[in-house]
Amino acid sequence: METVDFEIYEEKNKTNFYEITVCEFTEIYKTYYKRVFKYICYRIDDQHMAEDLCSQVFEKIIEKYSSFSRNNMTFEGWIFAIARNTITDYHRKNKRRGFHFSLDYIIEMVSSKPSPDDMILTEENNSYLFQALAHLNERDRAVVSLKYGAELKNTEIAKLMGLSESNVSVILCRSLKKLQKKLVRGGFKYE
Amino acid sequence: MNKKADMNEFKQLQDLLINVDVDSSKYEYIILNRLKYKIETGTIKSNYIEKDDLYMKRKFFRPATTVALALSILILGGSATYASGTLDSIIAHFQIGNAQIQQYAMDSETKDVNTASYDESLLQEDTSSDEKSLTLEEVKKVAKGDIKLPNYVPEGYAFENATASFEGAGVDVVYSNKSGDTIVILASSTKEATCGVATTEEVSETMIDGKKVMLSGNCALWESNGVTYQLYWNYKNSDEVNLTSSDMKQVPKIIESMK
Numbered sequence: 001m002e003t004v005d006f007e008i009y010e011e012k013n014k015t016n017f018y019e020i021t022v023c024e025f026t027e028i029y030k031t032y033y034k035r036v037f038k039y040i041c042y043r044i045d046d047q048h049m050a051e052d053l054c055s056q057v058f059e060k061i062i063e064k065y066s067s068f069s070r071n072n073m074t075f076e077g078w079i080f081a082i083a084r085n086t087i088t089d090y091h092r093k094n095k096r097r098g099f100h101f102s103l104d105y106i107i108e109m110v111s112s113k114p115s116p117d118d119m120i121l122t123e124e125n126n127s128y129l130f131q132a133l134a135h136l137n138e139r140d141r142a143v144v145s146l147k148y149g150a151e152l153k154n155t156e157i158a159k160l161m162g163l164s165e166s167n168v169s170v171i172l173c174r175s176l177k178k179l180q181k182k183l184v185r186g187g188f189k190y191e
Numbered sequence: 192m193n194k195k196a197d198m199n200e201f202k203q204l205q206d207l208l209i210n211v212d213v214d215s216s217k218y219e220y221i222i223l224n225r226l227k228y229k230i231e232t233g234t235i236k237s238n239y240i241e242k243d244d245l246y247m248k249r250k251f252f253r254p255a256t257t258v259a260l261a262l263s264i265l266i267l268g269g270s271a272t273y274a275s276g277t278l279d280s281i282i283a284h285f286q287i288g289n290a291q292i293q294q295y296a297m298d299s300e301t302k303d304v305n306t307a308s309y310d311e312s313l314l315q316e317d318t319s320s321d322e323k324s325l326t327l328e329e330v331k332k333v334a335k336g337d338i339k340l341p342n343y344v345p346e347g348y349a350f351e352n353a354t355a356s357f358e359g360a361g362v363d364v365v366y367s368n369k370s371g372d373t374i375v376i377l378a379s380s381t382k383e384a385t386c387g388v389a390t391t392e393e394v395s396e397t398m399i400d401g402k403k404v405m406l407s408g409n410c411a412l413w414e415s416n417g418v419t420y421q422l423y424w425n426y427k428n429s430d431e432v433n434l435t436s437s438d439m440k441q442v443p444k445i446i447e448s449m450k
Contacts, residue, residue, distance in 0.1 A: 019237050022230050029223055037215040051218040058226055059235055066237045126211055137324075137354065148208035154389070162427040164409035166390045167375065170421065173386035178356070180204055 039149035132182035288414030289385035335359040336380025343448035371427035
């Protein structure tokens with residue numbers, strides 16, 4: 001494959017390029033970080049990978065920032081398309097085998113509840129929830145993650161996944177029913 | 192447990208999903224500071240440059256074993272604005288078999304999930320195993336009631352995978368073509384296994400093979416012999432939200448073949 005040295009090419013032809021500034025990136029990061037992180041947590045079984053994958057997503061945002069075009073999709077949709085592709089790549093590399101759930105990670109999570117009993121209950125409930133999520137098939141889990149992790153609207157999810165809006169709503173309904181059953185069978189207690 | 196309590200738990204599940212604390216703050220500034228440092232030192236920079244109004248990707252020589260992940264952003268036309276908050280502007284409500292269709296106003300946020308078909312039998316013991324991908328023969332065996340699957344699919348489409356739920360009372364069959372377009376057929380023989388539809392698209396009614404069929408965007412719903420069917424035709428690389436005219440002619444053929 002031929003390679004092109006764009007650095008030399010730039011000097012000769014004075015091409016334009018746009019590098020994201022630290023300020024711009026910080027604004028974007030602070031706006032989307034929590035949703036991206038949560039979306040990743042919902043999509044993967046090994047929660048310890050969330051930090052690494054989240055970092056990868058924002059690195060790609062920096063690298064591809066110049067290529068974003070508002071004519072094609074919203075900025076929010078573009079960010080979660082990158083996140084989704086990063087997760088896809090992660091699964092492809094790791095070829096998920098069964099359930100790699102890290103209870104230790106969940107135990108580390110600290111709730112804001114003052115009561116020790118409430119803290120234990122919250123940690124246990126989060127544990128049940130992630131275990132239940134892991135039993136959804138990949139497509140359903142992706143839709144649920146985009147809805148409740150990334151906080152996207154049904155219409156945006158439909159665009160990202162190449163589904164109709166109606167299909168998205170049905171997938172959400174069916175997935176919630178499945179999650180409900182899993183949680184109740186697993187001893188989940190609503191607070 | 193009564194139905195009201197069940198509905199409350201369903202709502203609580205949604206709240207849990209929205210509000211669960213994944214402790215994102217633990218890594219927030221670690222990642223931010225790392226990436227800020229990379230930008231400031233030039234360790235990470237844009238891979239795209241603009242030349243003559245075109246964005247061209249820098250090419251780097253990579254070893255043969257490097258992963259070649261292509262950017263798979265779906266390029267769809269149009270932009271959308273989304274209302275904040277939640278507005279439940281239901282403008283029409285339809286029922287077909289066990290499925291309810293709620294049509295919302297176009298400029299309102301679609302209701303998160305149509306729970307109208309929620310059934311109090313949800314908490315009954317479900318001994319079915321976790322969903323696994325089934326072959327066409329396997330799903331036909333496990334399907335309960337009078338569930339029929341198509342004997343005709345449009346040219347270029349082939350069976351991709353299937354799953355069953357609620358002990359065979361619900362089946363989900365996917366057919367796909369090489370372009371990644373999919374035809375998804377959901378068949379359910381009980382109310383429990385049926386989900387409602389929430390849509391902002393127009394809903395119309397037609398007759399196909401003696402059956403009343405509701406059409407909405409890429410979706411067709413009908414009922415036959417106690418089974419509720421939902422057909423979704425998804426186009427992967429298109430912003431088409433309605434069935435094309437040629438595909439519309441295929442839908443009756445699919446439905447008629449389900450005997």
